[in-house]
Amino acid sequence: MPQVRKVEDDVLLARLAHTFKDVGYEGASLSAISEATGLKKSSLYHRFPRGKEQMAQEVLQQVADTLEAELFPVLAGAETPGRKMAAFVRVMDSVYAGGRESCLLNMLSPPRGTQGVCGEAIAGTFHRLRTALSQVAHQASAGDDEADLRAEEVLVALQGALVMARGIADPAVFERTLTRLPGIIDPNGGA
Amino acid sequence: MPQVRKVEDDVLLARLAHTFKDVGYEGASLSAISEATGLKKSSLYHRFPRGKEQMAQEVLQQVADTLEAELFPVLAGAETPGRKMAAFVRVMDSVYAGGRESCLLNMLSPPRGTQGVCGEAIAGTFHRLRTALSQVAHQASAGDDEADLRAEEVLVALQGALVMARGIADPAVFERTLTRLPGIIDPNGGA
DNA sequence: GTCTATAATATGATAGAC
DNA sequence: GTCTATCATATTATAGAC
Numbered sequence: 001m002p003q004v005r006k007v008e009d010d011v012l013l014a015r016l017a018h019t020f021k022d023v024g025y026e027g028a029s030l031s032a033i034s035e036a037t038g039l040k041k042s043s044l045y046h047r048f049p050r051g052k053e054q055m056a057q058e059v060l061q062q063v064a065d066t067l068e069a070e071l072f073p074v075l076a077g078a079e080t081p082g083r084k085m086a087a088f089v090r091v092m093d094s095v096y097a098g099g100r101e102s103c104l105l106n107m108l109s110p111p112r113g114t115q116g117v118c119g120e121a122i123a124g125t126f127h128r129l130r131t132a133l134s135q136v137a138h139q140a141s142a143g144d145d146e147a148d149l150r151a152e153e154v155l156v157a158l159q160g161a162l163v164m165a166r167g168i169a170d171p172a173v174f175e176r177t178l179t180r181l182p183g184i185i186d187p188n189g190g191a
Numbered sequence: 192m193p194q195v196r197k198v199e200d201d202v203l204l205a206r207l208a209h210t211f212k213d214v215g216y217e218g219a220s221l222s223a224i225s226e227a228t229g230l231k232k233s234s235l236y237h238r239f240p241r242g243k244e245q246m247a248q249e250v251l252q253q254v255a256d257t258l259e260a261e262l263f264p265v266l267a268g269a270e271t272p273g274r275k276m277a278a279f280v281r282v283m284d285s286v287y288a289g290g291r292e293s294c295l296l297n298m299l300s301p302p303r304g305t306q307g308v309c310g311e312a313i314a315g316t317f318h319r320l321r322t323a324l325s326q327v328a329h330q331a332s333a334g335d336d337e338a339d340l341r342a343e344e345v346l347v348a349l350q351g352a353l354v355m356a357r358g359i360a361d362p363a364v365f366e367r368t369l370t371r372l373p374g375i376i377d378p379n380g381g382a
Numbered sequence: 383g384t385c386t387a388t389a390a391t392a393t394g395a396t397a398g399a400c
Numbered sequence: 401g402t403c404t405a406t407c408a409t410a411t412t413a414t415a416g417a418c
Binding site for chain 1: 218340360364
């Protein structure tokens with residue numbers, strides 16, 4: 001009888017993501033993952049034959065897919081920079097649960113030197129975000145170099161706010177930081 | 192004959208810190224630590240009877256001690272805000288090896304909810320840094336609330352730059368961010 | 383203070399029943 | 401597709417020689 005999927009793929013990935021965000025790659029033992037997902041280890045290997053590394057890869061891929069579907073079309077669209085950044089803030093506030101969850105790009109980051117597949121995915125997502133934000137800054141009348149710097153500054157603030165929110169156990173840092181982001185990309189945007 | 196210290200305490204702590212910065216708390220197995228420090232596991236337990244948790248605690252304590260000795264006296268001293276922030280940048284550039292090393296406050300951060308001793312130390316160091324930076328901002332004619340926000344913004348940028356530098360394997364992000372920090376605390380400081 | 387040796391447990395991973 | 405049972409290895413931790 002139990003030939004049916006006990007946990008749907010999207011739910012499974014969401015629970016995996018939550019676990020990785022909480023304890024990181026090394027901290028996420030298969031036992032912990034099993035408990036978090038409700039699937040036994042062997043069932044997890046059925047879904048992810050290459051084990052934990054594949055889980056991390058697919059979770060990162062889903063992050064990339066979500067951004068590609070929900071964020072980048074807006075940032076590349078016809079709206080004003082102000083509206084685009086409002087959407088950016090909305091998406092990030094949702095992705096990071098108001099600062100109560102950490103970033104997978106941080107928590108899944110491999111050791112220095114050991115780049116590997118996850119490292120490539122993480123770097124790629126950072127670059128993709130920076131490019132998209134830079135174009136918004138460019139739209140807000142920044143020169144090419146200045147636009148890149150503004151985009152970088154936004155990502156730096158986003159990541160730092162998440163680290164600090166976790167470090168002092170206070171999501172308010174993240175919320176305060178979010179409100180600053182539109183003004184970084186578009187200083188004349190009536191922030 | 193080998194009744195003498197093979198590795199001095201400060202060297203031992205430095206090697207431990209390097210390992211934790213690289214692979215995080217969970218990723219730093221005793222085997223890895225043993226190899227990195229040049230001491231066998233049982234020797235490590237002789238130095239740190241409570242094991243890895245104690246190692247992390249002492250490494251964090253040493254970070255706090257270093258800041259207390261090298262940074263906070265300057266920030267609380269009689270110099271101009273500009274000189275204080277120049278010293279801040281110098282210390283941070285050294286502590287994080289120009290962006291090629293991660294922050295222990297990030298890499299040793301315990302899972303959400305599980306605060307524990309390390310969590311307390313990390314939060315304490317964040318608060319201590321924020322307070323000291325806020326006083327510099329206050330000196331640079333910021334109001335009390337504004338000073339706190341500027342201090343927070345500096346720490347957020349610092350942490351985020353380290354995460355991003357690691358994520359895209361490019362320390363330049365960190366160096367660029369460092370140059371912005373004095374202007375955040377003192378916008379009229381001729382940055 | 384350091385080492386070799388060892389114990390108890392946890393981990394990543396596989397085999398095979400249903 | 402999920403499960404129980406199992407394996408080989410790695411992990412934290414301790415005992416005792418030098």
